[in-house]
Amino acid sequence: MTFPHLLFFIILLPFLGALVNAFWGKRYLREPNAGRVAVLFAAGSFALSVLAVMNLAQMPAAQRGVGIVDRVYPWIYMGRFQIDFSLTLDPLSAVMILVVTGVGTLIHIYAMGYMHGDPLYSRFFVYLNLFLGSMLVLVLGSNFILLYVGWELVGACSYLLIGFWFERVSAAKAGMKAFVVNRVGDYGFAIGIFLTFVAMTMALPPGAPIEMSFRQVSEVVAAGAVPMITVMIICLLLFWGATGKSAQIPLYVWLADAMEGPTPVSALIHAATMVTAGIYMIARTHVLFDYATPTIGGFPVVALIGALTAIFAASIALVQYDIKRVLAYSTISQLGYMFLAVGVGAYVAGIFHLVTHAFFKACLFLGAGSVMHGLHNEVDMRKMGGLKRYMPKTHITFAIATVAIAGIPPLAGFFSKDQILAHAFEHGTSGKILWGIGLVTAFMTSFYMFRMYFRVFWGEPEIAYGQAQGGDPTVPHQNPADHSPDAEGHDVGRHSEAVQAHGHGGGLPHESPGNMTGVLWALAILSVVGGFLLGFPEFISHATGLPFGHLLEGWLVPVFHHGGQTGHEAGHLSLAVELLLMGASIAAALLGLAAAWALYGPAKAPQFRSAQGLERTGFLQGKYYIDELYNAVIVRPGYVLARISDGFDRYVVDMIVNLTAFFVAFWGEVFRFFQSGYLRWYAWGMLGGATILLAWFVFLS
């Protein structure tokens, strides 16, 4: 079943939901109806997405590569520059819209419980729906321009949602930081698009319309009409943009601070969807990256940055106390994996990890949110412990997601991560090094995740519950290494006040309401089955005859079939090597689990003395002091420049402006003087004008 503009309706519904809540949410709908409306529109979008993807699945594979195109209307037509407002559903965007609307809807439902009692309840859902629509524009847009529009819109929504509790200075600052850092990335991205346009004007025959669609650009580049070096520069610029949005070195610094936003936002925007936009964009323009892969010293730049970010962020995550921060650095690290994958041409593996990561990371974030919900917004894991007694549902789902991200089979994270590592391994000599980095990261991932899991759910809290909650001044500030001003005071403010006003204060942790835990279960189940249902390794099914296959691979083949490297090269490795690599991944994960058990296992609780040396490592605890470095090198000089500009604006520009204004006012007064109200003056004025005109015409002609 289909109908005209089906794709357009997919993006329209969330925007409509935002509009409804913006106009009527606060005054008429209120809680919980505002949330219900938002969920309804998100779910409607999901239903339409499923419908559209089913239509796509029924098409023959050859046609599927082109996909369903919905040309909504001609958008910007200026000479050769002819941009349509046009949406494309091909297998790649199909995966994306299912993740975005599916996980998005679940998080909408969760947020109904989480945001309970917030005075700006309906506004939150306005933003959330707005984000959903923007993200859909990003993944469904057929051309660079529409992708850019979506890219900026999600950035704006991210800003609004990080700073949602704007009374808190740290939240407002974090929002600004995210926005500014993203701007740096967007700058590169925009230049990349401009350069693509210029390249198109030169590559296309004169007079041919420049649509800037991915199809057109890919075809032109694949035909070799654009010089190799130009394509390489374009790729670098696009990747620059991706490092901003997807939080990679050197622009990753905003993501950890973005945790100031409400937790559903962290789950939806800063883990499952928006931050993966960079990976999506590179997969979308893979023809360019395949054609001219930018490299440094034999390393593909994208993969190298991805691998370095992965290990770098993972090492920071090892020692953090703030549970949301651990998850934030974990997200940066996992995004690094995805870049590693797309960097070595393993697009399917990258997208596969994107999907499974959306499941388990959303589950982890929402689980953390549930913990905070039960603990009056406590995020410090030192004040937690033994929560499995109080929050059994949250505990089980969190445990499942932890196993999934750690890469222990047969859960989702294992399959996707293993495939990325395998693809890295077969990528020449440089690939072996990348594989090594990835493997160490896998160990770290397992370690920090189980560390958090044990500290939060097992053992006992350092301070018993009910004694010192909510930043009691008698508790000394624990963390001398942590200088960053934004690390303190998480999730206090409006939200916590509202929660406490609702009467479940009193000290002891409690389980979250059903709409929250229900979502946790749904995501936990996806984290279990998502892996082997979507991407069971081909070589195992070949060897054993199991009925599973790599579903995603088959589905995405029409998108990635051109170009030399696809995901197929997994077949190049022998069965023995494949098994060996798989064994190494499993070993790294289990080793991480064992190390975490040794240091933080229930036997060691509650004081974890043996681990304190590691945790106090200044360099790690201080996050390598990158924020401080940026502050000194970029922010401070920026201030100086801003002061100078301010002075110039104040004393030079303003003076000119004021002089102009004086001029205007002066002449206004002069003319006003002649407006006396006396008729004879008016007649004289006319006569004077007529005389001058007459003289002009008679004597000058």
Next chain:
Amino acid sequence: MEAIERMINLPSSSFQAIAPEIILVLGALFILVLDLFLTRERHHYLQYFSLAFIALAGWYTAQLWGDTGFHFYDMIIVDNFRLSIAYTILIAAGMTILMSGPYIKREEVDLGEYYCLTLLATVGMLFMAAAADLIMIFVSLETMSIGVYILAAFQRYRVASNEAGLKYLLIGSFATSFLLYGIALVYAATGHTDLDGISRFLTNNPPAGDKILYAGIAMLVVGFGFKVAAFPFHLWTPDVYEGAPTSITAFMAAGVKVAAFAAFARVFMSALHPVHDQWAPALYWLAILTMSLGNLVAVTQTNIKRLLAYSSIAHAGYLLIGITAGTSEAASAMVFYLAAYTLMTMGVFAVVIYLGHKGEPNLTLYDFAGLGYRYPLLGFAMVVLMMSLAGLPPTAGFMAKFYLFRAAIREDLVWLVVIAVLNSVVSVYYYLGILVRMFMNPPEEEGRALPAYVPVGVTLAVSIAGIILLGIFPTPWIDAAQRSVMVALGMR
């Protein structure tokens, strides 16, 4: 006798060519008679009937769309330029009547003659757009003016209104004499009063140094300059706009100006086109002075109606650019501009009616303080209107300026456009100044509920919708405007 016979033998298509005007004349008479049979409580029927006649006239205008030809011995022209101007005039008249209902009731001048005179003045305007002969232009201009003179003075008990009517009449007569003299001189120089004849004569006999012709042209500029309120023939405008009933001020600012510009454009851009190079420099300076004066003085105004009067002078200055450029592209841009200008003028005066009190104590800018939050819908409407008047996207005002300036640029009038753009910058100051007062200043007095003027609200809504529609999807309308000019006879 022969003349009567010729009249009788006129083809019926000739009468069809003026069917909209005939309908409105009959409608005006019908209103006059109906007024006698209606009690005071049922006076609003007059409004409904007037609107119905205007709608009927509009429908007949639509029937004529696409026709071309001369009628009544080259007195009347049918072409799409006339018809698109006629639409604009009918929209202005319709919106005037729509918002007049509650207004004249509040001001206690709810008389049948009001609608009758409005319809008759509209007839004059339509004929101005349809006129193909200088004599016809003069007669229709008088038909229009006399109606408007009376309407300006319609609030008999109010001194300001009487003053406005009298001033308009006296200065208007003065200006009309210039126009008539101009017509006489042009006739003396060319031997023609029909526009096509003048054009043909000037093409065939290039008038090297014909002083009589140029004196005539100068006089015509004075006459038209008065009606469109160009510098220095604008002096009456603020006084009359301030004193006249607000609905009539809107009618003058939109309808009269549209009709006058239509005739102005037709005379100068078709009949006098062969001598374009001779008159263009004068209009170039007239445009600069008019828009600069309008904008500069508007900055110093505090009374909203006077401010709008100067704003209308400034817009006349922009429109003069179109005539100066003198191409068919400029003419189509003027058609678009006049439509956009009509919509925003009507909308902004509807707001003034909303906010006014009985007897029209001076409505100043201070009265706008804080209104944006007290009446959010009205605030939104004002945002759209002011942005459009200032020429900011995505409104009709922006597209109108864009097309007009582009036409001028194509004629190498770059400096004229630069000055016009600078003028637009000045205008942003006082247009947005109103918004600043509405949204950033606290209200001065205790709030009162807005009067429930449904027809005024409808006028405002139509104007806002039109402004946004023309601003976002200008292509079909500018296409229609371009087609309308290309069909126009004798216009290049």
